[in-house]
Amino acid sequence: MRAVGSRVRPSRHVPTADVCSMRVFYAGNMNYIFPKVYPILDSSTIPVEGRAEFLRRLGGSLADAGVTLLEYRNKTGSEAELRADGAILRAALPAGQVKLILDDRVDLVEALGFDGVHVDAGDATPAEARRMVGADRIVGTFGGSESLLPGILKEPADYFSIGPVYATMTKQTDKAPIGIEGVRKLRAEAGPEAVLVGAAGITLATAPLVLAAGASVLAVAEAIFGAEDPAAEFRRWLERIGG
Numbered sequence: 001m002r003a004v005g006s007r008v009r010p011s012r013h014v015p016t017a018d019v020c021s022m023r024v025f026y027a028g029n030m031n032y033i034f035p036k037v038y039p040i041l042d043s044s045t046i047p048v049e050g051r052a053e054f055l056r057r058l059g060g061s062l063a064d065a066g067v068t069l070l071e072y073r074n075k076t077g078s079e080a081e082l083r084a085d086g087a088i089l090r091a092a093l094p095a096g097q098v099k100l101i102l103d104d105r106v107d108l109v110e111a112l113g114f115d116g117v118h119v120d121a122g123d124a125t126p127a128e129a130r131r132m133v134g135a136d137r138i139v140g141t142f143g144g145s146e147s148l149l150p151g152i153l154k155e156p157a158d159y160f161s162i163g164p165v166y167a168t169m170t171k172q173t174d175k176a177p178i179g180i181e182g183v184r185k186l187r188a189e190a191g192p193e194a195v196l197v198g199a200a201g202i203t204l205a206t207a208p209l210v211l212a213a214g215a216s217v218l219a220v221a222e223a224i225f226g227a228e229d230p231a232a233e234f235r236r237w238l239e240r241i242g243g
Contacts, residue, residue, distance in 0.1 A: 032099075032138070034159065034195055035068050036211065037237050039230070040103075040221040042170045043074035043085070052088055059092025061231035066238055067093070071118055071219065073103035073171075086112035101140065106132050116140065118161070126155035143196060145175045146182065148189045159195040161219065162186050165210055166201025170221040177201065180213045187214025207241050 039062065047054055062070065072089055074082050082105060090113050093100060099115035102108060106117045106129045116138025119129050126141045133139060143152050143160025152160060166177050178186070183198055190196055198215030203223050210218060220237070227233035 032158075034197075034217045035243055036241050037207070037218045037220060037234075037243075038069035038071065039067060039224045039234060040071045040073055040170075040199075040219050041089075041225060042221050043072075043077055043081075044170065045221075045225040046085070052084070055085060055088040056092050058230065059089050061229075062234060063093050063098055065231035065234045066243060067098055067234060068243070069099045069101070071101040071103060072114075073118075073221075075104065079105075079108070082108060083112065086114065090114065099138065101138060109133050109137065116158070126157040130156040140197065143190070143194075144186060145178055148186060153190060153194055159197050159217065160190070161197040161199045162215070163198060164200030165198050165215075166203075166206065168200035168222065171200065173200070180209050183210055183213035183215055204237060204240055207237065211241065 041058075070089075070093060072086065074085065077085070082102075086100075086102065086108065089100060095113060095115070100112075101116045101118050102112065102114045103118050104120070104123045106119060106124045108114075109117050110133070114137075117129050117133060118140040119126060120142045123129075124132070126139055129139045129141075138159070139157045140159045140161060141152070141155060141157045143149060143162050145163065148160075162178070162183065164173055164175055164177050165179065165183060177200070183196075187196060195216045196214065197217045197219050198210045199219040201222075202210055202218055202220055207218055207220075218241075224230050224233050224237070
């Protein structure tokens with residue numbers, strides 16, 4: 001992956017401060033550049049019947065389509081289900097080609113061979129997640145909605161999700177959509193270095209607007225996995241906004 005447009009690297013020094021704002025950023029995964037868009041595979045889109053074969057085919061097709069980062073989110077399944085799904089996804093999306101992020105379950109990251117974890121309020125803290133997964137894996141967390149969470153940029157996270165940008169049906173939230181102006185406001189608060197991931201309700205039509213407003217990366221669930229052919233849809237995203 002190459003640096004394109006507004007994508008940013010986490011800082012290279014520990015600690016590093018923006019000269020103007022004196023905000024301190026975590027200096028982890030400094031050789032990794034996030035893609036402009038990555039899919040969030042929510043368990044609600046995975047069928048019960050033929051689940052394993054569905055995941056094998058889906059994972060293989062997404063890898064072939066150019067996916068280099070994917071988050072697997074399963075907030076209701078058993079640990080056995082998460083382990084089974086995770087093992088299939090890891091086999092279908094090879095390490096070294098695709099980085100896999102596990103939602104919430106930092107305790108399973110190592111066992112599944114995943115590349116990182118996303119933690120929100122109520123899960124492990126970013127600091128706890130970092131201690132558990134180490135310096136070489138990705139840790140992401142929620143950065144804010146109407147404004148950045150106090151002190152969030154000092155947490156040892158590699159990226160900060162912001163939103164919901166638009167209304168969403170794939171993740172329960174009591175937060176109102178922040179829209180394009182909300183993204184712009186959060187970028188101004190965060191400064192230029194923080195990796196801000198715009199999430200929720202983003203479509204191919206609105207994606208360029210969200211990036212232009214200041215999101216470094218887009219995380220997309222329904223717009224990709226609600227399509228008849230998710231891999232073909234992801235290719236359309238790459239053609240429109242780049243990889």
